[in-house]
Amino acid sequence: xxxxxxxxxxxxxxxxxxxxxxxxxxxxxxxxxxxxxxxxxxxxxxxxxxxxxxxxxxxxxxxxxxxxxxxxxxxxxxxxxxxxxxxxxxxxxxxxxxxxxxxxxxxxxxxxxxxxxxxxxxxxxxxxxxxxxxxxxxxxxxxxxxxxxxxxxxxxxxxxxxxxxxxxxxxxxxxxxxxxxxxxxxxxxxxxxxxxxxxxxxxxxxxxxxxxxxxxxxxxxxxxxxxxxxxxxxxxxxxxxxxxxxxxxxxxxxxxxxxxxxxxxxxxxxxxxxxxxxxxxxxxxxxxxxxxxxxxxxxxxxxxxxxxxxxxxxxxxxxxxxxxxxxxxxxxxxxxxxxxxxxxxxxxxxxxxxxxxxxxxxxxxxxxxxxxxxxxxxxxxxxxxxxxxxxxxxx
Numbered sequence: 001x002x003x004x005x006x007x008x009x010x011x012x013x014x015x016x017x018x019x020x021x022x023x024x025x026x027x028x029x030x031x032x033x034x035x036x037x038x039x040x041x042x043x044x045x046x047x048x049x050x051x052x053x054x055x056x057x058x059x060x061x062x063x064x065x066x067x068x069x070x071x072x073x074x075x076x077x078x079x080x081x082x083x084x085x086x087x088x089x090x091x092x093x094x095x096x097x098x099x100x101x102x103x104x105x106x107x108x109x110x111x112x113x114x115x116x117x118x119x120x121x122x123x124x125x126x127x128x129x130x131x132x133x134x135x136x137x138x139x140x141x142x143x144x145x146x147x148x149x150x151x152x153x154x155x156x157x158x159x160x161x162x163x164x165x166x167x168x169x170x171x172x173x174x175x176x177x178x179x180x181x182x183x184x185x186x187x188x189x190x191x192x193x194x195x196x197x198x199x200x201x202x203x204x205x206x207x208x209x210x211x212x213x214x215x216x217x218x219x220x221x222x223x224x225x226x227x228x229x230x231x232x233x234x235x236x237x238x239x240x241x242x243x244x245x246x247x248x249x250x251x252x253x254x255x256x257x258x259x260x261x262x263x264x265x266x267x268x269x270x271x272x273x274x275x276x277x278x279x280x281x282x283x284x285x286x287x288x289x290x291x292x293x294x295x296x297x298x299x300x301x302x303x304x305x306x307x308x309x310x311x312x313x314x315x316x317x318x319x320x321x322x323x324x325x326x327x328x329x330x331x332x333x334x335x336x337x338x339x340x341x342x343x344x345x346x347x348x349x350x351x352x353x354x355x356x357x358x359x360x361x362x363x364x365x366x367x368x369x370x371x372x373x374x375x376x377x378x379x380x381x382x383x384x385x386x387x388x389x390x391x392x393x394x395x
Contacts (some may be wrong), residue, residue, distance in 0.1 A: 021080045022046035023096050023116045024220065028078035029053060029071055030115065032218040033232035036062040038111030086221045090195045091210075092120045103129040106239050108265050114218045114236060120194045121214035128187060128214060129240045132162035133305055134262070136237065136255040137171025137247035138280050145171055145248030145280065148272050150178030152245065155298025157184020164189065164241050166233065167206055167215070169199060171247045171255070176209060189240070190217040191225040191233040198225050234258040242305040243268030245295060249283035256283050259292065268304050270295045322370070328353070332361040333370055338385055341377030 023046055030037035040049045040060050052060060053075040059068035087094060095101045096116045103126045106113055119125055135153055137145060153163045153175040163179040165172040167188035179186040188209045192198045194217040197206035209215055218236065219229070231254055238244055238261035246269075249255045262269050269292040274281025288294055295301050322330060335350035335358075336342055348358035362378050365371045370384040 019046040020094065020096060021084075022050040024080035024083050024094055025050055025053075025075075025078050026115050027118075027218065027220045028080070028083070029074045031232070032114065032229060033112045033235060035111045038113060038115075041115065042111060083220045086195070087118060090120070090221070092118050092194055092221065095119050095125065101126050103240055105129065106236070109235060109239050112235060116218075117236075118194045118217050118220065119214060120210045120216075123185065123214050125187075125214055125216065128162045128185060129164075131160065132164050132187065132241045133301060134164045134237045134241040134244040134258060135171065135175035135247060136165055136234075136244060136249075136258045137284075138249050138253055138255065139168050139170035139172075140280070141170040141174070141248045142274075142278070142280055144274065145272075146174040149174035149247045150181070152247070152272070152295075152298055152301065153178030153186070154182035154184070156301065157182040157186075159298060159302055160184075161298075161302065162187060162213075164237055166190070166230075166237060167197070167202055167209070169201070173202060173205060175247075176205060180208060180212060186213045187240070188213070188215045189233055189237050190215060191219070191229040193217060193219050193221045193223040195221045196224070230254055231257050235261045238262040238267060239265055241267065243270060243301070245270040245272065245301060246284050246287060246292070247272045248274060248280050250279050251283045251286065253283045256287070259287055263291070268293065270301060270304065272296065325368075328357075329361050329364060332358055333365055333384070336371065336378060336380050338380065341374040341379040343377050347378065 026037070026041070026046065026049065037049075039062070049060070051057075053071060056072055059065055063071070084094065094116050097107070097113065101119070101124055117125070133156055135149055137149060141149070149171045156163055157179040162185045163175055164187045165175045167173070167176065167190055176186045176188060186209055188206055190198065190206075194215045197203045206215055216236070218233070234254065234257045238258050241262075244258050244262040244267060246255055246259050259269050259271075269287065271284040271287045271292045271294060273288065273294055273296070274284060276285070293304055295304070322333065325333065332347060332351045332353065335347045344359050344362065345355050347362070348355040351358055353361075362371055366373070369381060371378050372381055
């Protein structure tokens with residue numbers, strides 16, 4: 001248990017909905033992903049933490065006096081009733097742990113679990129998260145990366161999966177658009193208040209997501225993003241979903257933090273390969289050299305994260321006419337040299353069969369247009385040479 005908590009905290013202030021106001025208050029005071037603050041809430045409860053902050057009590061364990069002073073300054077400006085009123089005006093609700101809509105998989109984050117989530121959109125976040133996949137990647141992506149993100153998202157949407165991403169430029173935006181374009185569902189997890197879309201260039205896209213999907217964030221109305229908030233936001237994306245696909249990422253890409261969080265949480269981690277010479281695929285390739293799984297389409301993603309039996313179709317090259325030949329006939333065909341005639345005895349030795357049997361198969365192949373006689377020898381026709389080269393059986 002935490003030490004340093006005395007009886008002078010006094011009676012708890014009035015709260016409703018099992019600490020709703022207290023949790024809203026704390027979203028103004030404690031930064032997302034603050035493990036120390038999460039431990040306070042877990043061991044002391046929301047009310048006692050709020051009371052200590054409001055009454056300018058002694059620092060709670062694990063923080064310096066300087067940092068505690070900063071938290072107290074934030075607490076003085078926090079007004080949870082005002083935040084809830086602003087949220088209601090913009091169609092935003094606050095979902096707490098324990099609520100029917102709370103996604104239970106977020107509890108896997110332990111003391112870094114969100115204090116609550118601000119949710120914009122009419123769908124049920126918990127139900128959507130149960131069948132969701134994260135698609136993340138570079139902001140400054142290539143055309144190939146944007147194409148792959150949109151294609152994967154559309155394929156997942158058509159299969160009834162929810163696409164989760166961060167609403168940013170590049171891969172995130174392409175993933176959201178791909179899902180929406182296929183008539184599917186998507187969730188944007190923001191590093192700012194959900195009433196203040198960021199980046200501004202995506203205001204229209206995020207507004208569309210709020211209408212057709214869900215926009216989620218840990219920060220209260222009006223809050224702006226910071227670099228650290230982007231990184232900490234990624235743990236929520238990883239925890240919400242069954243798996244994370246990194247489409248395109250350089251070695252220092254923030255999207256790799258999502259993949260690492262997914263790995264720590266025991267979620268599936270996947271990567272889409274790119275050109276070996278592309279710096280924007282270097283981070284993905286490093287993931288694939290570790291324990292991420294290579295994926296190239298929605299079927300392969302669903303095979304990994306879906307239910308038993310949701311298998312990707314078997315991949316194979318095109319069926320060539322010679323593939324339909326009897327195996328013994330194919331063996332004789334493969335025994336012929338590519339550019340010169342051969343005697344039946346030599347063909348029989350190479351095909352490991354009797355000369356009479358080889359001759360019978362050669363006449364069968366001649367009837368099918370694969371070989372022709374040249375004196376005492378046999379030679380591939382021009383069409384057969386092309387067919388054999390296409391199958392990589394050239395000798």
